[in-house]
Amino acid sequence: MRAYEKGFLFIVVELMALVLVLGVSLFLILDLEQVSRAVAKQPQPTVTVATQVEPLPQTVEPLPQALEPSAQPAVAPSAPMSCPELPAPVVKVEQVYVEDPARLSLQDLLSRLSKELTAEGVAHHVDELGGALFLPDLFLFDAGRINVGAEKQALLGKLVGVLKKVLPCFTIDAPGLSCAGEPGKVLLEGVYVEGHSPQSDIDQPRFNGNWNVAMKRGFSLFESLLKKDRLLNGLRGAQGHSLFKVAGVASNFDVRSDGRRVELRFVMQQAVALENRENHVQPQNP
Secondary structure, eight states: OOHHHHHHHHHHHHHHHHHHHHHHHHHHHHHHHHHHHHHHHSOOOOOOOOOOOOOOOSOOOOOOOOOOGGGSOOOOOOOOOOOOOOOOOOOOOOOOOOOOHHHHHHHHHHHHHHHHHHHTTOOOEEETTTTEEEOHHHHBOOTTOOSOOGGGHHHHHHHHHHHHHHGGGGOSBOTTOOOSSOOOSSOEEEEEEEEEEOOOOOOSGGGSSHHHHHHHHHHHHHHHHHHHOGGGGGOBOTTSSBSEEEEEEEOTTOOOGGGSBEEEEEEEOOSOOOSOGGGSOOOOOO
16 A cells, blocks of 8 residues: 555545544433433422520510600700791782673673564564574565555564663653663664564565665665654664664675565664763754
């Protein structure tokens, strides 16, 4: 056998021996790890230690007697402590809002009207926000009608009687009439006889447009009120003009039945709250 072949064979034998040693070492390591795990899983023995506790003595030594008042040490009075000065109190100022006198007078007027109408047994609705009075049995109109019917004349007379008692308290002049109560704080600027009309398909010249119908209904009620008692025409508002005025509201998209109606809308003077009516000049008749 040649020399290089012998050297190669020697190297192979050494490698095989090294592999064998590594395999045996690895086997021993794995076996040792399994043994340690098995030992760790075994339960540990518990040791119970018995101790004997001696009982406490039943007798309790008496506490020393309290000191006599004369034996207590005297405490010297301490100097009075000075308190720090408190900061000045914070005064919270709240703004007081005064109710609009015109709004208060409007509520007073509507309240008086409602009270009198209730006493007469007349059904009515009061809109305090809008300042309006509505009588469903009197102020509703049939479709295509603009006049107050004869069947409503008795109810119209009751309304006129209430207006004659209440309105003079809020006007600057009321010839032939007197206020049945305390004068109002703010005068009326005007009473609008306000006609309303919804959408209409009536093809007649006098019904051309909702505005025309609304105005005619307002004027019809205005005329009926004055026919019942001409003294209403003498009432004067805060500016000395006639108190009653006619207005119309056309609602192009209002198809409700109560859209064909008339309302009395009361507008108060907004400038001054009147405490004394003698300070105002009475209008002169021409």
